[in-house]
Amino acid sequence: MLRINNLHAAYGKVEVLHGISVEVPQGKVVTLIGSNGAGKTTTMRAISGMIKPVSGSISLNGKDITGMSSSKIARAGLAHSPEGRRVFATLSVTDNLLLGAFPRLTFGRERGDVPGDLVRVFDLFPRLKERETQLAGTLSGGEQQMLAMGRALMLNPAVLLLDEPSMGLAPLLVAEVFRIIRELKARGITMLLVEQFAAAALEVADYGYVMENGRISVHGPAGQLKNDPAVREAYLGAAH
Amino acid sequence: MSLFKNIAAIVAIAVAASLPTMWSNPYYIHLMVVIGIYAILLLGLDIVVGYVGEVSLGHAALFGIGSYTAGVLGHSLGVPFLLTIPASIVVTAIFGAILALPALRVNGPYLAMVTLAFGTIIQILINEMDFLTNGPLGITIRKPIYFGHHISSADYYYIVLAALVMTLFVVQRILKSHLGRAFEALHDSPIASDCMGVSVYGYKVYAFVLSAGIAGLAGGLFTYSEEYISPNTYNFELTILFLLAVIMGGRKTRIGPILGAIIIVMLPNVLSDIDLFRKIAVGIAAVTVAYSIYVIATKQRSFKQMALPLLATIALAVSGFYIQDITGQRLTIFGLMILFVVYYLPNGIMGFLRGILLRIRPQWMHRHEVILEHGDKQHVWSVPDHPVTARGNLLEARNIVMQFGGLKALNEVNLEVKKGTVHGLIGPNGSGKSTMMNVLTGIYKPTSGEIEFNGKHITGATPSSIAGEGIARTFQNVQLFGEMTAIENVLVGLHHTYRHSLLDVVFHTPRCRREKLAARVRAASLLQFVGLVDLASEEARNLPYGKQRLLEIARALALNPSLLLLDEPAAGLTAPDIKELIGMINKIRGHGITVILIEHHMDVVMSICDTVTVLDFGQKIAEGTPAQVQSDDKVIEAYLGGTAAA
Numbered sequence: 001m002l003r004i005n006n007l008h009a010a011y012g013k014v015e016v017l018h019g020i021s022v023e024v025p026q027g028k029v030v031t032l033i034g035s036n037g038a039g040k041t042t043t044m045r046a047i048s049g050m051i052k053p054v055s056g057s058i059s060l061n062g063k064d065i066t067g068m069s070s071s072k073i074a075r076a077g078l079a080h081s082p083e084g085r086r087v088f089a090t091l092s093v094t095d096n097l098l099l100g101a102f103p104r105l106t107f108g109r110e111r112g113d114v115p116g117d118l119v120r121v122f123d124l125f126p127r128l129k130e131r132e133t134q135l136a137g138t139l140s141g142g143e144q145q146m147l148a149m150g151r152a153l154m155l156n157p158a159v160l161l162l163d164e165p166s167m168g169l170a171p172l173l174v175a176e177v178f179r180i181i182r183e184l185k186a187r188g189i190t191m192l193l194v195e196q197f198a199a200a201a202l203e204v205a206d207y208g209y210v211m212e213n214g215r216i217s218v219h220g221p222a223g224q225l226k227n228d229p230a231v232r233e234a235y236l237g238a239a240h
Numbered sequence: 241m242s243l244f245k246n247i248a249a250i251v252a253i254a255v256a257a258s259l260p261t262m263w264s265n266p267y268y269i270h271l272m273v274v275i276g277i278y279a280i281l282l283l284g285l286d287i288v289v290g291y292v293g294e295v296s297l298g299h300a301a302l303f304g305i306g307s308y309t310a311g312v313l314g315h316s317l318g319v320p321f322l323l324t325i326p327a328s329i330v331v332t333a334i335f336g337a338i339l340a341l342p343a344l345r346v347n348g349p350y351l352a353m354v355t356l357a358f359g360t361i362i363q364i365l366i367n368e369m370d371f372l373t374n375g376p377l378g379i380t381i382r383k384p385i386y387f388g389h390h391i392s393s394a395d396y397y398y399i400v401l402a403a404l405v406m407t408l409f410v411v412q413r414i415l416k417s418h419l420g421r422a423f424e425a426l427h428d429s430p431i432a433s434d435c436m437g438v439s440v441y442g443y444k445v446y447a448f449v450l451s452a453g454i455a456g457l458a459g460g461l462f463t464y465s466e467e468y469i470s471p472n473t474y475n476f477e478l479t480i481l482f483l484l485a486v487i488m489g490g491r492k493t494r495i496g497p498i499l500g501a502i503i504i505v506m507l508p509n510v511l512s513d514i515d516l517f518r519k520i521a522v523g524i525a526a527v528t529v530a531y532s533i534y535v536i537a538t539k540q541r542s543f544k545q546m547a548l549p550l551l552a553t554i555a556l557a558v559s560g561f562y563i564q565d566i567t568g569q570r571l572t573i574f575g576l577m578i579l580f581v582v583y584y585l586p587n588g589i590m591g592f593l594r595g596i597l598l599r600i601r602p603q604w605m606h607r608h609e610v611i612l613e614h615g616d617k618q619h620v621w622s623v624p625d626h627p628v629t630a631r632g633n634l635l636e637a638r639n640i641v642m643q644f645g646g647l648k649a650l651n652e653v654n655l656e657v658k659k660g661t662v663h664g665l666i667g668p669n670g671s672g673k674s675t676m677m678n679v680l681t682g683i684y685k686p687t688s689g690e691i692e693f694n695g696k697h698i699t700g701a702t703p704s705s706i707a708g709e710g711i712a713r714t715f716q717n718v719q720l721f722g723e724m725t726a727i728e729n730v731l732v733g734l735h736h737t738y739r740h741s742l743l744d745v746v747f748h749t750p751r752c753r754r755e756k757l758a759a760r761v762r763a764a765s766l767l768q769f770v771g772l773v774d775l776a777s778e779e780a781r782n783l784p785y786g787k788q789r790l791l792e793i794a795r796a797l798a799l800n801p802s803l804l805l806l807d808e809p810a811a812g813l814t815a816p817d818i819k820e821l822i823g824m825i826n827k828i829r830g831h832g833i834t835v836i837l838i839e840h841h842m843d844v845v846m847s848i849c850d851t852v853t854v855l856d857f858g859q860k861i862a863e864g865t866p867a868q869v870q871s872d873d874k875v876i877e878a879y880l881g882g883t884a885a886a
Binding site for chain 2: 011012014033034035036037041083084139140141142143164167168169170171172173174175196198234235236
């Protein structure tokens with residue numbers, strides 16, 4: 001499980017996270033919601049080591065990972081499916097997925113059953129199986145999103161970070177992405193989810209944190225947040 | 241800060257002017273003249289390397305062309321100094337254009353190769369064209385005589401100093417103007433530059449020709465300082481030395497090239513004096529040791545990070561005492577310096593010093609004041625409404641086919657957009673919506689079909705000319721000029737409002753000042769409109785994703801378009817932000833600007849679109865009002881799904 005304690009982070013001189021504490025228990029799905037610029041993506045980037053925290057601590061399964069490099073954090077079992085997908089455009093779908101398992105490689109030996117995991121990812125995303133030899137850059141937006149998620153799963157991660165998995169996707173595909181998240185949850189994968197569709201995110205999550213200007217303003221069980229009038233008005237919109 | 245800079249500049253010029261009285265030794269004066277000449281050339285080279293971000297290996301050759309123009313005109317035809325120098329500038333600029341026009345169609349390593357070939361050819365030509373250049377024997381020419389006074393080395397120093405100050409001044413003015421901003425923009429995001437009406441190719445050639453002209457000035461001055469020129473001077477090693485100087489001194493600064501010139505001129509002299517070299521090597525090692533102890537003690541760096549520079553500088557100092565002949569190792573030392581600079585000072589010496597300065601005085605980072613009272617309602621962006629008189633079609637795309645290899649991304653698509661409407665374009669991912677945008681803005685040339693905008697055929701026109709016609713756009717994958725501030729991004733969009741010429745820029749004429757101020761006020765009002773005025777001096781890459789999208793809208797509106805293409809503006813926005821966005825698009829339409837909107841958020845599409853076109857696999861499967869489209873069986877099956885929007 002993942003525990004973030006009093007995390008401060010900055011871009012250059014400008015501090016954007018002012019003491020974030022978040023806990024993601026084993027086997028649970030936790031969501032971070034909040035408006036633009038609240039610091040959700042920054043939190044994700046700080047957790048996976050893409051930016052170095054100013055202070056505070058992050059631990060994964062009891063092991064302190066604060067300030068470690070991204071590649072070491074990935075080796076420690078944390079997978080990040082980044083905002084905007086970032087697939088390796090000039091590599092095939094299969095190569096993209098196998099690169100996801102790269103941190104499991106030590107001195108030429110793989111931990112666990114990588115070929116088996118590849119089969120399992122293809123089971124989860126049949127569309128990717130159909131396109132296994134195609135270059136990732138030629139996939140549609142929805143397929144690239146699935147590839148980014150599949151690539152993260154190839155790490156066989158202890159915790160999976162999903163940043164805006166539904167961004168820029170057609171309504172049909174948004175539904176598909178949430179179906180997959182539910183499926184992953186059923187398989188017991190621990191997840192931290194950032195989503196623009198706050199209502200849908202709270203639907204699938206066990207617990208939620210609301211971020212405002214780099215701080216956690218409210219947190220609680222997802223069902224409770226969903227019915228909180230302040231949260232409803234500010235983040236869920238009138239439509240829900 | 242500005243006052244401080246002016247005083248510093250005056251003091252620096254005064255010190256430079258008094259140098260010959262301190263060192264009257266002709267050898268030192270000659271070194272200072274060469275430093276001045278190299279600094280002029282490097283200021284020009286920095287336009288290409290620092291701002292446009294292209295590597296030129298042809299600048300030694302351009303330098304040579306300048307030298308030989310002055311040499312041939314002065315020696316064979318007896319043209320006076322005051323005419324040969326301008327001739328050097330013009331002739332070299334023309335050669336720069338001859339090189340740039342074909343060469344800048346390519347970039348990156350290919351451009352480096354082309355300029356390298358140019359350099360080799362020029363050197364060979366100078367060598368072989370005996371009748372003009374006197375071949376390998378070279379040309380001898382004396383310094384000019386004016387009013388019966390033979391210009392001495394010391395006099396010549398002042399001429400070069402004056403030329404350097406002038407170049408510095410001109411280059412500074414150009415780079416701080418809209419031209420400099422265009423150079424930076426095209427380096428940051430070529431595709432967005434083109435779509436803002438700043439032709440990437442055109443401005444690259446412009447920058448290269450400017451740079452060549454400055455190299456010509458340096459070359460001409462060099463001829464009279466050496467009084468003898470021969471082809472061997474303008475070789476590959478010199479071109480590499482120039483690049484090293486720009487990078488080591490610090491790109492995108494005015495002081496960097498001067499520092500770089502000092503280093504490359506002084507270095508061979510330092511290396512030829514073994515005792516001096518030993519002292520300097522020991523000095524550098526001592527400074528590095530002291531600095532390392534400081535950063536390790538204050539825990540800014542770990543010992544592991546500092547080990548290599550420590551070891552390298554100490555090894556250099558020790559080896560200095562073993563090597564007797566250091567000149568033979570000159571290239572090795574240059575190579576080591578390049579490695580060191582690239583690894584530890586990627587922004588050069590000036591970049592490093594600036595970084596330290598900003599840590600001490602972060603308030604100096606804010607380069608631009610925003611001309612606007614916060615919350616001043618009357619300064620919110622508005623345009624003289626394009627009155628929608630005729631309700632005809634603003635845009636008609638007929639039978640558009642776009643083929644990539646075997647894949648037809650668009651297959652016989654027709655699109656008619658009525659004036660003053662918001663036209664939605666929806667469809668599954670990969671259905672061809674963004675391809676359509678790219679065809680309409682000229683990024684792709686359609687395989688067949690034609691596009692008529694405002695009664696004009698724009699099929700196959702370049703992106704920058706289409707932008708000039710009045711089509712502005714935002715991008716699905718945000719394409720901001722990341723290293724520029726928010727307001728500078730908008731100012732690039734306002735590039736079309738700058739009508740003044742290069743001379744206006746150099747002399748800072750009232751017209752230039754007027755247009756500059758007008759653009760700043762307008763940029764501030766546009767930022768006000770999208771609610772980003774508080775972030776005006778923030779670098780675009782530091783803005784959160786949603787705000788970056790809003791900044792793109794402001795930048796697109798700066799073009800004063802009659803048609804605005806928005807590619808997924810709501811992606812990454814939360815529900816309240818989306819409400820604001822809807823209000824914004826309605827206001828844009830209220831000003832008579834027609835909008836084409838690609839969007840996946842059905843609430844946005846349904847609430848503001850007048851007409852919606854649905855694409856699937858590159859074909860139009862439905863078109864009509866939002867309500868019609870929403871209940872269309874084909875659309876539900878291909879796109880919306882049974883439960884509609886999530």
